[in-house]
Each structure stands twice: as C-alpha cells, then as structure tokens.
Amino acid sequence: MPRSHSILLLALAATTLHAQARVASPDGRNRVTVEVREGKLYYSMARDGHALVLPSLLGFELKGAPPLRDALRITDTTRRSHDEWWTQPWGEVARVRDHHNELAVSVQETAAPGRRFTVRVRAFDDGIGFRYEFPQQPGLGAFEITDELTEFALADNARAWWIPSNWPRKDRSEELYSSGPVSTLDSVQTPLTMETRDGRTFLVIHEANLVDYARMFLRGPRMEGRTLHAALAPMADGIKVRGKTPFETPWRTIQLADRATELAPSLLGLKLNPPNVLARTDWIHPMKYVGIWWGMHIGTMTWSSGPKHGATTANTKRYIDFAAANGFGGVLVEGWNTGWDGDWIANRDAFSFTRSYPDYDLPGVAAYARQKGVRLIVHNETSGGIENYERQLDSAFALYKSLGLDAIKSGYVTDLTSGGDSHYSQVMVRHYRKVIEAAARDGIMLDVHEPMHDTGERRTYPNMMSREGARGQEYNAWSGDGGNPPEHETILFFTRLLAGPMDFTPGIFDILERSSGHAHRPEEPRVRTTLAKQLALYVVLYSPLQMAADLPENYERQPAFQFIKDVAVDWDTTRVLDARIGDYVVVARRERGGQTWFVGAITDEEGRTLSVPLSFLTPGRKYVAEVYADGPGANWLDNPLPVAITRRPVTAASVLRLVLAPGGGQAIRIRPEE
Numbered sequence: 001m002p003r004s005h006s007i008l009l010l011a012l013a014a015t016t017l018h019a020q021a022r023v024a025s026p027d028g029r030n031r032v033t034v035e036v037r038e039g040k041l042y043y044s045m046a047r048d049g050h051a052l053v054l055p056s057l058l059g060f061e062l063k064g065a066p067p068l069r070d071a072l073r074i075t076d077t078t079r080r081s082h083d084e085w086w087t088q089p090w091g092e093v094a095r096v097r098d099h100h101n102e103l104a105v106s107v108q109e110t111a112a113p114g115r116r117f118t119v120r121v122r123a124f125d126d127g128i129g130f131r132y133e134f135p136q137q138p139g140l141g142a143f144e145i146t147d148e149l150t151e152f153a154l155a156d157n158a159r160a161w162w163i164p165s166n167w168p169r170k171d172r173s174e175e176l177y178s179s180g181p182v183s184t185l186d187s188v189q190t191p192l193t194m195e196t197r198d199g200r201t202f203l204v205i206h207e208a209n210l211v212d213y214a215r216m217f218l219r220g221p222r223m224e225g226r227t228l229h230a231a232l233a234p235m236a237d238g239i240k241v242r243g244k245t246p247f248e249t250p251w252r253t254i255q256l257a258d259r260a261t262e263l264a265p266s267l268l269g270l271k272l273n274p275p276n277v278l279a280r281t282d283w284i285h286p287m288k289y290v291g292i293w294w295g296m297h298i299g300t301m302t303w304s305s306g307p308k309h310g311a312t313t314a315n316t317k318r319y320i321d322f323a324a325a326n327g328f329g330g331v332l333v334e335g336w337n338t339g340w341d342g343d344w345i346a347n348r349d350a351f352s353f354t355r356s357y358p359d360y361d362l363p364g365v366a367a368y369a370r371q372k373g374v375r376l377i378v379h380n381e382t383s384g385g386i387e388n389y390e391r392q393l394d395s396a397f398a399l400y401k402s403l404g405l406d407a408i409k410s411g412y413v414t415d416l417t418s419g420g421d422s423h424y425s426q427v428m429v430r431h432y433r434k435v436i437e438a439a440a441r442d443g444i445m446l447d448v449h450e451p452m453h454d455t456g457e458r459r460t461y462p463n464m465m466s467r468e469g470a471r472g473q474e475y476n477a478w479s480g481d482g483g484n485p486p487e488h489e490t491i492l493f494f495t496r497l498l499a500g501p502m503d504f505t506p507g508i509f510d511i512l513e514r515s516s517g518h519a520h521r522p523e524e525p526r527v528r529t530t531l532a533k534q535l536a537l538y539v540v541l542y543s544p545l546q547m548a549a550d551l552p553e554n555y556e557r558q559p560a561f562q563f564i565k566d567v568a569v570d571w572d573t574t575r576v577l578d579a580r581i582g583d584y585v586v587v588a589r590r591e592r593g594g595q596t597w598f599v600g601a602i603t604d605e606e607g608r609t610l611s612v613p614l615s616f617l618t619p620g621r622k623y624v625a626e627v628y629a630d631g632p633g634a635n636w637l638d639n640p641l642p643v644a645i646t647r648r649p650v651t652a653a654s655v656l657r658l659v660l661a662p663g664g665g666q667a668i669r670i671r672p673e674e
C-alpha cells in the first residue's frame with residue numbers, strides 16, 4: 001500500500017506525579033483531560049472550552065480479583081504528535097490524513113497488588129479516541145473482565161438517534177431508529193449519534209479496532225442524569241473478555257462535528273486501525289452486482305431444493321448473462337449449497353460450504369461466469385454455526401480459490417452461538433476476525449451479513465469490504481411492520497453508515513412487489529420510497545459492493561436502469577452538501593480516478609425543494625447533468641413509480657433546484673462535456 005509522508009514526533013517523555021494531564025487536538029479545539037480524583041481515574045472532554053463530556057470513570061471489574069478502579073495514582077505521562085497521509089485502496093475518499101496529538105497516562109494502584117495500566121488518548125480535529133493498555137506484570141497475568149466501567153457522562157441532554165441492544169435476544173442490529181434525549185436512553189448500540197440541544201455540536205460514540213474483545217454497547221441512564229456506561233456483550237458464562245497481559249482494548253471513540261453535514265465521511269475509525277497488512281490489493285475490486293436473492297425474499301424462489309429452487313445452473317447463467325450485458329461485476333447466488341432444507345436457522349450445522357445441490361453445477365457456472373467476465377459471489381450462510389463454518393473454512397476457501405472465485409457474501413442469522421454466547425461476544429469477534437484473515441490469505445473479498453459491527457477493519461484488511469448490520473432492503477419484502485419507513489435511510493446515513501460501508505441492497509424498481517404474485521396493499525410489507533429514491537440510495541448509502549437488488553426482468557424497458565449501470569462504486573471524494581438527520585440528505589461524490597460526479601438526494605415522508613450549488617465542480621469546465629427526478633405527482637405511498645429523466649448543461653456556477661416527492665429522491669450524474 002502506498003504509504004506517504006509520515007512525521008512522527010516522539011516528544012517529551014516526562015515522568016510526573018501530577019494528578020491531571022491534558023491533550024488538545026491539532027486545531028486546539030478538542031481537549032481531553034485525564035485525572036485522578038480520590039484514587040479513581042476519570043477523563044473529560046471539552047470543545048472550544050465548552051464541556052461536552054464531564055469527568056467520566058475509567059476502569060474494570062474482574063472475576064476473582066479486586067476491580068481495577070481504586071487507589072490509583074498517575075506514575076507517568078508521555079506525549080507525541082503524529083501527521084500522516086495515506087491512500088485507501090478503495091473507499092468514500094481516496095486520501096486520508098491522520099493528524100493527532102497523543103497523551104498516554106500510566107497509573108498504578110497504591111496498594112497491593114500494585115497493578116498498572118495505561119490510558120492512551122488521541123485528540124484529532126474530528127474527535128477523540130482512547131483505549132486501555134495492560135502491560136505484562138507480576139500482579140496481572142491472565143484475567144477475566146466482568147464489566148468495563150468506562151462512562152460517557154454527557155454534559156448536555158443531547159438528542160440521540162438510537163437502536164436498542166438488549167442482548168441476548170435481539171442481537172442483529174436490525175431495528176428501526178428512535179430519537180430522544182440522552183436522559184431517556186436504556187440500552188443502545190453504537191454508533192450512537194447525538195446533537196446537543198443548542199444544535200452546535202454533533203457527537204458520535206463508537207469504537208475502533210475491535211480485535212480480541214467483546215463488542216461495546218451503551219447502557220443508558222434510564223432518566224437518571226446523562227451518563228452512558230460501556231456494556232460489553234457477554235459469553236455464555238457471563239464473562240465479557242478473557243485475556244492475558246500484555247493486552248490492549250479497542251479504542252473508545254467520540255467523533256465531533258459542528259454540523260450534521262460534517263459527520264460524513266467518517267474517517268476517525270480508520271485512523272485508529274493499523275495500516276493495511278496485505279502485500280497486494282490489486283485483486284480487490286469494488287463492484288456492482290446482481291443476484292439470486294430478492295426472489296427468495298418475496299417468496300417466488302426458495303433457498304431450499306424443490307420446484308422453486310433459485311440457485312439452478314440455468315437460472316444462474318441467466319443472471320450471469322444479464323450481469324455481463326449490463327456491465328455488472330458480480331452475481332451472487334444464494335441457496336447453492338446443501339443444508340437449506342427444513343429449518344435452516346435451527347439446522348445450522350447441516351450447512352456444507354463445498355457441496356452443491358444437484359441442480360447447481362458449481363464448476364460449470366464458475367467457468368461460465370469467468371468466460372463472461374463476471375465474478376461469481378459465493379454465499380456462505382452459517383446461521384451462526386461458527387464451529388461448523390470454521391471446520392470447513394480451509395477446504396471451502398481452497399475449493400473457491402481453485403475455481404477462481406474471490407468474493408463471498410456470508411451470513412450469521414442467529415441470536416446466540418451454539419455455545420450460548422452473544423452474537424457480539426468476544427467469541428464472535430474472534431470468529432469474524434479469523435474469517436477475514438483466512439479470506440485475506442486466500443484472496444477473497446468479504447461482504448458480511450449479520451456482521452460484527454464495523455470498527456474500521458477495512459484499513460488493515462481491505463478485503464473486508466462491506467457488511468449489513470442494520471435493517472436493509474430485505475425488510476421491505478417480509479417485515480411484519482410493513483417495511484422500512486421513508487425516514488429510515490435519512491437516519492441510517494448518520495448512524496450505521498458512520499461506522500463504515502453498508503450492503504443495504506438498493507435498486508428495487510417493482511416498488512409494489514407485483515413480482516410476488518400480487519401488488520402489495522399499503523398495510524403489507526413493501527418498499528416505502530419512490531423509484532427515484534431507490535436510485536439516489538446508490539450515491540447516499542456508500543458500499544464498495546453495491547447490489548442491483550431487483551429481479552432482472554424488473555429492469556427491462558426501464559430507462560431509469562441506466563443510472564444504476566452508470567453509477568460509480570469507488571470514490572475519490574465525498575461531500576455532504578445539505579442534510580438534517582432523519583429528514584433529508586444530499587451527497588455528492590466524485591468517482592475514483594475520474595471527473596464524473598454523482599449526486600444523491602433523499603427525503604423522509606415530507607416532500608421538499610432544495611437548492612444545491614454545484615460549486616464543487618471544476619470552475620470553467622462544462623458538464624452535462626443527467627437528472628433522474630421524481631416525476632409529476634410522484635409520492636412513496638400511492639404513486640411511487642414516475643421518474644423524470646432530463647439532461648442539462650451545468651457548470652460550477654449552476655445551482656440545481658431539487659424537487660423531492662414525499663418519500664422521494666433524486667439521482668444525478670454530472671459528467672464533463674465531451
């Protein structure tokens with residue numbers, strides 16, 4: 001990976017007994033204080049001199065040992081500054097700058113056993129991160145964490161956009177967002193996005209570089225103040241983390257911005273992950289794909305064998321032909337392997353990852369895809385049977401490699417592992433990491449559904465491309481509550497998508513889902529957007545693997561399909577032009593290595609008209625804007641299909657007037673004039 005110019009100023013390693021130490025971001029605006037008060041360790045954070053996080057406890061409860069929390073004194077503080085640019089092999093931006101000031105505060109118990117640990121803080125202009133580090137020491141070897149005591153004592157009763165956690169049952173992040181003051185939160189997932197009541201600051205609590213730990217949730221104050229507590233997903237025996245020194249926790253991060261539009265692209269997590277470890281990345285390709293998928297969700301095909309089996313050789317070849325004819329990079333085939341018959345969620349150990357159903361000729365379709373210049377995306381649903389999957393990992397990946405298959409969509413439909421561990425426990429963190437590493441070794445790109453939440457792994461392993469981890473399009477096919485409401489994606493952009501790319505699977509044109517056999521009535525599950533908004537989602541919801549999710553026949557004779565064929569999936573730069581969380585978003589992105597821009601605008605159930613200056617274009621240059629707008633009278637509820645496609649010349653001085661229908665959107669391709 002090309003790694004640029006790096007300045008490492010190792011400075012001032014001072015030994016001090018001060019009970020307080022501070023670090024500020026390079027622009028001086030964000031300041032973190034770490035201090036000991038009456039033997040307990042706290043951090044706090046201010047921006048422009050205004051307190052955002054009040055003194056918040058740091059520490060741990062351990063099994064069979066006293067808590068690592070009391071009678072602490074600061075034994076050492078060290079500081080350094082770091083400034084480095086690098087190029088992401090793919091992403092929502094090409095170049096990333098990691099510019100921060102760091103403070104490491106080491107503490108020790110004054111009483112026996114005199115255990116030591118360090119809190120390392122990094123202050124960036126766009127937020128902060130801190131983690132715990134336990135050096136190897138006589139008083140602390142192997143340990144079991146029963147609770148991480150990290151607090152986030154918010155100074156303001158900020159408005160939060162949240163989904164519940166409440167493990168062990170509801171464990172898949174597939175929830176609709178609510179919003180309300182921090183003081184009313186109970187148990188929520190990260191990224192947790194908040195806006196202070198004066199509207200001056202946006203904060204996002206999340207984590208980075210989760211490698212061998214449990215996923216962090218936040219336990220709310222339940223109306224008692226505004227302090228959120230770290231809460232770790234448990235293993236079956238209630239232990240949260242097993243480790244031995246030397247040991248580092250993931251980073252706890254708080255992203256900061258003055259405006260909602262400045263929250264994305266969110267790069268803090270990438271900066272807090274180690275650089276790319278892959279010697280070569282030229283085999284990693286962002287791409288658009290189609291797949292044998294939506295048919296199963298609307299009930300016209302099955303994953304299991306039988307008359308409606310979707311993954312047949314003939315059907316797959318039809319999809320490959322369609323992909324090749326329309327310039328798609330990949331074809332996903334679900335239900336190709338044995339194990340789907342009966343209750344596939346309960347029978348998770350029955351899945352084979354090498355044996356296909358008799359009506360699916362894996363080597364044959366692999367060869368056919370290769371000949372057509374299309375990648376076959378192999379599906380590995382595990383239902384959370386991770387032992388079964390891990391047992392087959394090497395032989396399955398070897399088979400795929402021998403057939404030239406280099407992309408997998410995996411799945412983990414389960415609440416608990418067979419061992420009874422939470423879906424987000426340390427056991428699962430280790431599993432997901434093991435798969436990423438094995439895939440990297442064998443040259444396989446990953447798209448993980450029901451994933452571990454994204455903590456920036458793609459920087460270290462760029463083969464970890466996309467994942468789900470929120471309510472995606474599939475809920476519009478079968479969800480008991482009718483599907484995702486029109487505001488859903490305007491919140492996803494500012495919550496789930498701040499963690500990293502999402503495989504939302506946009507592009508359903510058959511909004512009323514007639515292909516299922518009948519047009520869905522309003523109370524039935526269906527897509528709750530206009531068709532133009534489905535197009536805009538390709539620009540708004542970033543994913544390096546972007547699906548055209550509908551059945552191929554639903555794209556036939558549809559002029560709007562041209563936008564899906566044209567839209568890029570890899571970007572040099574990304575700008576959020578206008579937005580209000582939960583209301584609307586307008587995003588512009590320039591394709592990687594090119595001069596063509598794409599703009600996507602989406603709104604909630606309210607129609608709105610937005611003015612968008614195109615000042616991001618190169619001044620003096622002439623462009624053509626191809627506009628896919630909601631057509632006359634369009635609205636998500638009873639007239640979702642009209643799309644008005646127009647072309648007009650534009651320059652950097654143009655201001656576009658975007659008219660978005662209720663539940664609508666607009667997608668625009670702006671290419672330099674030939």
Ligand code: NOJ
Binds near residue numbers: 293334411449468474
């Ligand atoms: C849930 C995934 O999100 C979906 O995309 C997939 O089709 C099913 N599991 C079956 O694996």
